[in-house]
Amino acid sequence: MTEDKITDLLPLPDDWRRALAVVAHPDDLEYGCSAAVAAWTDAGREVAYVLASRGEAGIDTLPPAACGPLREREQRASAAVVGVGTVEFLGHRDGVIEYGPALRRDIAAAIRRHRPELVVTLNHRDTWGGVVWNTPDHVAVGRATLDAAADAGNRWIFPELIEQGLEPWNGVRWVAVAGSGNPTHAVDAAPGLERAVRSLLEHRAYLEALTDQDPETYVRDFLTETTTATGKRFGGRPAVSFELFGR
Numbered sequence: 001m002t003e004d005k006i007t008d009l010l011p012l013p014d015d016w017r018r019a020l021a022v023v024a025h026p027d028d029l030e031y032g033c034s035a036a037v038a039a040w041t042d043a044g045r046e047v048a049y050v051l052a053s054r055g056e057a058g059i060d061t062l063p064p065a066a067c068g069p070l071r072e073r074e075q076r077a078s079a080a081v082v083g084v085g086t087v088e089f090l091g092h093r094d095g096v097i098e099y100g101p102a103l104r105r106d107i108a109a110a111i112r113r114h115r116p117e118l119v120v121t122l123n124h125r126d127t128w129g130g131v132v133w134n135t136p137d138h139v140a141v142g143r144a145t146l147d148a149a150a151d152a153g154n155r156w157i158f159p160e161l162i163e164q165g166l167e168p169w170n171g172v173r174w175v176a177v178a179g180s181g182n183p184t185h186a187v188d189a190a191p192g193l194e195r196a197v198r199s200l201l202e203h204r205a206y207l208e209a210l211t212d213q214d215p216e217t218y219v220r221d222f223l224t225e226t227t228t229a230t231g232k233r234f235g236g237r238p239a240v241s242f243e244l245f246g247r
């Protein structure tokens, strides 16, 4: 048995109908995940997005009051490209999203509204696997999402949700963490790759502020390189990786 064999990524389970993706910012899902989302919606699965913030602190030259609505529009357009029509914003403040009961409650409420079997989030760990430090918003939202998958099923933790008519949902079977430095599973990115490129390109104002490169070249190169690198552990096809937690 070679070492390569041990680190091969497994196919992500596909015996589910509804997924909910919960992330901190507009564009978090488009840096890779949306290729998997395109494949899921192609197969007739329902996917909804929940964003903790509007990413209003993401563009240096644009004050948050103007940036928030712009990034919300870009995120909705971006989701539509991969077949996602439901995008909700929880209204936490970009850059200082706090891990704690308020965030867990808001995410648990979203899980009860959408009743997913699969929850997707972004890397909750301190780094991206190497020495590049993760942002506090990703860590807070990732951890709170892992916790909220269980909170959603408990009647007594957030009783105010019952008063709002949100009954417990115990149906979350997995939480798949994208962008993890310790991936265990993957999804074939080939069928959705072109739409993933177009989906990330919908964040045009953000990308133009981020890089001097032509946005299309930057996006295509980034998504091709990352999915190709992941594919080396997934039968040689471009892939999106996840660290999968079961319940």
Ligand SMILES: [Zn+2]
Pocket: 024, 025, 027, 028, 138
């Ligand atoms: Zn982010």
